[in-house]
Amino acid sequence: MPERLKAKCQNLMTLLPANLYISPVGGGEAARLTKLHPPAFLERFIADSIARLARLGERPSGCSPPEFRVYLYIDPFRLCYLGWPADGAGGDRFMVAFGPFIVERLSAAELRYIAHRMKLGFDNCAMLESFFGIVPFFDRGALIKLACVFQDCFDAAPREPGIVTEDHSTDLPDEGISPEGKFTDRGFVEDNYKAEAKLLAAVERGDAEYVRSVLGSNARFINMPPRFPSDPLREIKNLSVTLNSISLRAAISGGLNPSVAHNMSHAFAVRIEQQTNAEAMGKLIFEIAVSYAEAVRKYALKGYSDLIVSAINYIRKNLTSPLSLKEIAEHLHISREHLCRQFNREARMSLTDFIHKSKIEESCPLLASRKYAIGDIALTFGYSSPSHYTKIFDKLMGMPPKRWQSMQK
Template identity: 35%
Template sequence: MLSEEWEQLQKLLKFTYNYASIETVFFQSGVQIVWESGHIQVPEPLKGYFEDLRAMLQLQHSNAASHLLIHSTSYKLNFISSNLYKGTSYLGSIIVGPYLPGEPSTLLMHDIIFDNNLSIWLQPILEQYYLSLPLINEQKVNNISEFLAYLSESAQLSNHSVSTFEHVSYNFRSQNLLLSEAVKNKTDLSPAIIEERYRKENQLLSIIERGNQQQLQQFLKDGAWGKNDFPDRFPTDPLRSRKNLTFVSNTLLRKAAEKGGVHPVYIDSISEKFSIQIERSASVQQLSELQMKMYSEYCKLVNDLSLKPYSSTIRKAIEYIRLNLDKELSLDIIARAISASMYELSRQFKQETSQSIIDYINLLRIKSAVEMLENNYLSITDIAQIVGYNDVNYFIKVFKKTNGITPNQFRKNRRSIQQN
């Protein structure tokens, strides 16, 4: 086929796909897909039955007087094909489909399983796959067929002047009885593949829940969790499909962090951040990189902020301190806020954290101050007030006690390191 003819054919295929909104492929002589658009992924357990379905279609049906054919299979998966010619030479066929002529009900699934000698355990997988397929009524089938006829005649790729179409039916029951052992074994292994997929997911979520960053790095390094572990759920739009899966992942990671003992305020903040980034992603590659970032940040969040090891009283105390760090804090204020005895709170806090409440408050405030010292536009006084110190001299004293140098010296050292 000449390059000009191929360009013309590509335009014709794009027109067909845009009009029909159904998976469109071109089969050339030798039965090969040489162009496709809107690919719908066949679930792993069904590939032995459905993956090569187009290759079984009788595109040049011996009894057909028309170049337009409606293919009806015993799987209830239908196709429309249009044969293209250059003069009398057959170039190949445009195939539109699969599509369904009616709703994929449970009764229909039963009929498909019985009529095609399929295993009953495939029913839920069949249902999910069929729900992803377009429903096309008879009128739309006629419209698509007429559209194909018009395009091929306009492009002078038809040797038929009449745009009639004929029906061809297929029954795959006997063929499925003779399926190779390799296909049967592959199908039998599918439950194990699915189980393994979910086992790995649970293992990943368990690592996140524990905040084990080292184990997470090893898990991802070993390739235990790949970017293609789950099939597309929106097959005609790979980017949208991957976004949907990444949204689901964000939800699962959020729940893992919650189980890991992180306060919902922090979880909501990081979850919202990633939701925005997911929607703004412009490519599948960006989403894959974002997915890795999500694993890392959720794991770090649990590692830094988990309160799971502590008793209910101490969890409440720490949560109150973290959420009110910029306000006045004292043992008395915290005890009243969480309805606890000052004496018991002080004793229990020291026992569970190995430090006093005041030391813990100062530690968190100084940690926040260290991060803010990166901002050269904030004065030392500003930073002191932001992290909860009304007395800048007391702030400097506590900072020096914690870090060995004053805030000004710390900032100068940082600048010197950055310049070098």
């Protein structure tokens, strides 16, 4: 495709709410600039319509009066395409086609009739109706304005563009394009449910690494045709709101305290609303799912008895205190020995180790920030001296805090 023609088409895409196809008039594959994503079962029908529209440009220019320069092609689904023959370098001609769009509103019964007449099969009837709900609509006046936009872009002559209609809405499907059942489009739906189920299961079990591996390779891991093709920010915001809601429920199901989970959800909802570009939203989607998974891993209490849940919650609320075993047992109104035995049985670590582990993990972000002295951090978390904190840190992390701090980015 000539660079000048490509640049004009890219400029047009800033104004148009559907796709733009650029086809060599003499035959060849069409280039496509995409805003609207049709269901897969429609793709070959659309490609056939674009190819037929391109052949209209083969008419000798001397046989067509100037007003017959814009073509309105209506396919058997009553999807429409507006085409304009454009000259490229070296005498090559291209058909620039805009679509699909509709010029009449169709009822659900009419769409179902079309779907059955085109032998789509039962599954795709509802999908066709859904697609028609997002396809742009233009009345006759809007079509004239669109034709004028094409004329201004591709033809310097100051003349009123006319529209020639090629109506194929009553055509039946070619046997080679649409045998019954060939275009059943359920694969991406089933794949979406499987991908979502795996992601939510990972959040529920606190598997942050799996979540990172899925979203790190593709933030749009759910393969859905966009509902708002002309507004990618709104599209990804809607996906983010959904992910925030289902991740919240998965985290609570995984044992995360509901109050903590709902506070996270509220904070993410505010941040989603504040975002102003799609790239930042992609990063936030990643953060949402990973944060819920990490919260489950660190804070979930699923599977513990009420006694141990109460003990852990008390420890977490008092991490900045020295915290003795006697103090915790007295708070829970049981003996220290019974509490320690029960905790070791359920948590598979001693209560003392859990206290130190919780304090050290909570102190790590402060240490990594390099804003606070080790002595200040030690005192903040109830250690009697920096040396005591350093000894515990070395035991749990396998290195002293200074060395660990130097390894953080």
